[in-house]
Amino acid sequence: MVNEGRRLGYLEAIAEGLVQAMEKDDSVFLIGEGVDSIKGVYGVTLPAYERFGAKRVIDTPLSENGLTGFAIGAAMDGLRPVLFHQRNDFMMLTMDQLVNHAAKIPYISAGKHRVPLTIVSFVARKSGEGAQHSQSLQSLFAHVPGLKVIMPTTPYDAKGLLLSAIDDDSPVIILYHWTKIEADVPRVAYEVPLGNSRVARLGADVTVISVSAATIDTLMAADELSDEGIEAEVIDLRSIRPINEKIILESVKKTGHLVVVDTGWKHFSVSSEIIALVSEKAFQFLKASPRRVGMADTPAPAAPQLLTNYHPSKESIINVIREIVG
């Protein structure tokens, strides 16, 4: 694609993707709490609301589980709803409709029903957000066959993966991050395929699989380690489920070292899954035990000084890589 040199923020890229999806396909509509308000979903739905109005951008009562069911019904009936939750913590209220219904209906109907539903939510990592507003729950969703789980890191992916998700015929959850980031984003509508990870940095010494905003910290860590002569290969996972086995295994076979950096907790998680995958399929290539970096194993504190060592950071990632490669 031609690099037009147009810079776009992460949220602006999402907003542009939504408008383009709705322009392209009349069956796409947006639904969720505050979708018609600048304050609602950080403004990402506002351009769509201004363009298409309340019939296709539907503000709703605070009924997360019900909303999920409404969107499932509309999706089964041939529309392509995009359902918004400001934070993925709120999606815990939707688990019955999400896990027991959206994920199951295509299966129990032997493929006669499709559920082309996109759920957009955010991991709100910031001091003060605390225990119920800053979780990163991708592993819970990814556990369930029938759901796809996507975590875009860059503005380019924020738009391209969204357009793919909306076009997909199965339920897709997109978890965006809260880190401010700007990059080149083409003006045209384009799709980034689901299920493909991205090599964000080439390196020969250690494979670092990173998730969402943790990729930004990981790339900074990799640059510093390069000065010490350690070259990390950084893979931006992008798709939690389906997982891109091939790219992970090929990289580990090359480097012999594996570190997984996740924005969520470590136990029973994305990092557990990736290390299990490598242990099952590429164990003989490992020169040291795989390691992982994630949130501390407690609910999130609110105060900034308590958060110092809570989330993965450039420093914690550097330390873990040094321990296995050094």
Next chain:
Amino acid sequence: MKDVMNDLSLDLKKKMYAEMLRIRMAEEKLIEIWPSGQIHSPIHLSIGQEAVAVGVCNALNNNDLVFSNHRCHAHYLAKGGSLREMYAELAGETNSALQGKSGSMHLHDLKAGFFLAVPLVAGSIPIAVGTGLSAKIKNINRVSVAFFGDGAVEEGVFWESLNFASVHKLPVIFVCENNLYATHAHILKRQPNADIASRMTPHGVYSVTVDGNNVKQVYLESKKMVRLALSGKGPSFMEARTYRWLEHWGTGDDWHLGYRTEEEGNLWKERCPIKRLRNEILATGLEDIYFETVIKAIRKEIEEAYQW
């Protein structure tokens, strides 16, 4: 409740009688087969409750959508679901339309407009509302009907669904089959009173209580609710009072469990919806031979359907 039903045509009465009887006999066939071990699904029989399904579905068009719960056989058959496919699925057949993926609790037949059944209580209600929303967005004339039991109104998602359907005036009919018991718990152990419909009025939803064993009353109220839905007046709620004759799931009675009495059951059996309509049809002068012909035809269909 006053009987306002005498204005139905004899043809419609005969049709609804035959449909209720067909559902009863189709389930009795399951009772007959059950000991052989051929059924590989926990069956929740509708015996005693046939009038709600038949009365509502006769007020619908083929393109209207029906949603149901674990006790879905009657709704499925009343909306025109294939009996043959139902039997095949209950027997665990995989080389069939449902492919062994649905079991007894996820029956569906999209051609017939029987869209979805799920056993998680109240689970299909918001999905029914979602198809009401899509009908409105797509600007098509269609009604979505959610069947559920009295226990479903104890679930939060029911109220989320009612509220949203009312705010957006969606073409949805909520049909609550109040059979007094959620599994083994009487309604008064679970709710402040047994009058469910009265709790809907504050939501701006037209709601009525009907005798769920009077198919004509169910039918006429359903017709009215369909009219309201299609004229943009929004959702309605019907509480149909009825009674499950057999155990929660399985083929026997359960008086021995002690949560309800056989005397109570006998009172309801005297009000059997099929017998009541039969008596009314008899009073028009039809002879017994008519009923024998109907029974024979249904029996033949059932025996053929069971050879899926």
